[in-house]
Amino acid sequence: MARKKIIAGNWKMNMTPSQAVELVNTLKPLVVNDEVDVVFCVPAIDIIPAMEAARGTNIQIGAENMYYEEKGAFTGEIAPDMLTDVGVKYVIIGHSERREYFAETDETVNRKVLKAFEHGITPIICCGESLTQREQGITIDWIRQQIKIAFLNVTAEQAASAVIAYEPIWAIGTGKVATTEQAQEVCKAIRDCIAEIYDQTTAEAIRIQYGGSVSASSAPELFAQPDIDGGLVGGASLKPDFGAIVNYK
Numbered sequence: 461m462a463r464k465k466i467i468a469g470n471w472k473m474n475m476t477p478s479q480a481v482e483l484v485n486t487l488k489p490l491v492v493n494d495e496v497d498v499v500f501c502v503p504a505i506d507i508i509p510a511m512e513a514a515r516g517t518n519i520q521i522g523a524e525n526m527y528y529e530e531k532g533a534f535t536g537e538i539a540p541d542m543l544t545d546v547g548v549k550y551v552i553i554g555h556s557e558r559r560e561y562f563a564e565t566d567e568t569v570n571r572k573v574l575k576a577f578e579h580g581i582t583p584i585i586c587c588g589e590s591l592t593q594r595e596q597g598i599t600i601d602w603i604r605q606q607i608k609i610a611f612l613n614v615t616a617e618q619a620a621s622a623v624i625a626y627e628p629i630w631a632i633g634t635g636k637v638a639t640t641e642q643a644q645e646v647c648k649a650i651r652d653c654i655a656e657i658y659d660q661t662t663a664e665a666i667r668i669q670y671g672g673s674v675s676a677s678s679a680p681e682l683f684a685q686p687d688i689d690g691g692l693v694g695g696a697s698l699k700p701d702f703g704a705i706v707n708y709k
């Protein structure tokens with residue numbers, strides 16, 4: 461069965477709640493496309509107003525992060541229940557900015573992934589290499605390690621429903637998009653790695669996005685690749701361009 465594309469915006473630390481409502485209202489007529497799952501991952505405080513603004517549309521509102529404990533003395537963190545209580549179904553886990561600035565590791569990513577599944581939330585699991593790693597020729601080894609640890613103790617059924625975002629760090633927010641060949645090569649390697657951990661059926665079901673300076677002009681070729689099932693989009697998700705990305709064909 462053909463995989464449904466999934467195109468998600470990552471708003472990062474942008475948009476106040478009132479700006480979020482405005483942005484959803486601007487984008488909602490532009491992102492209509494039944495062939496694609498459309499997700500806006502927004503700052504925690506924007507989730508409820510963005511959801512209200514998106515009600516009745518094809519837009520799903522997701523979160524940008526979540527903690528791996530149920531509740532308690534973890535000042536400033538967001539618990540999985542807090543997300544499911546308002547209807548969140550997707551959460552970005554292990555974005556490279558979280559790894560770099562907030563000390564997230566492959567191990568904490570794995571704990572968050574397991575917790576998200578426990579609560580029926582689909583994780584969008586990020587992986588990606590630095591420029592040094594690419595230049596040293598260790599991209600695939602590095603990504604395989606990230607994937608193998610992220611999926612520790614995850615069942616095949618859970619893995620089949622997961623989303624992986626391959627985001628080369630050197631391409632995030634830099635305007636330097638990976639070539640179609642580079643993106644396809646790594647996304648295929650990720651799928652092969654999933655087949656190795658689980659089986660071919662799971663590998664064929666899992667959705668793998670490319671992320672890193674995706675624009676309306678680069679999206680059509682990237683999303684036409686056999687192992688690229690959509691994108692995780694930062695900067696361009698805050699603009700009307702996101703409509704063109706969602707309607708890339």
Ligand code: PEP
Binds near residue numbers: 470632635692693696
């Ligand atoms: C991201 O934040 O996940 C991302 C890919 O950002 P950008 O599209 O701006 O490079």
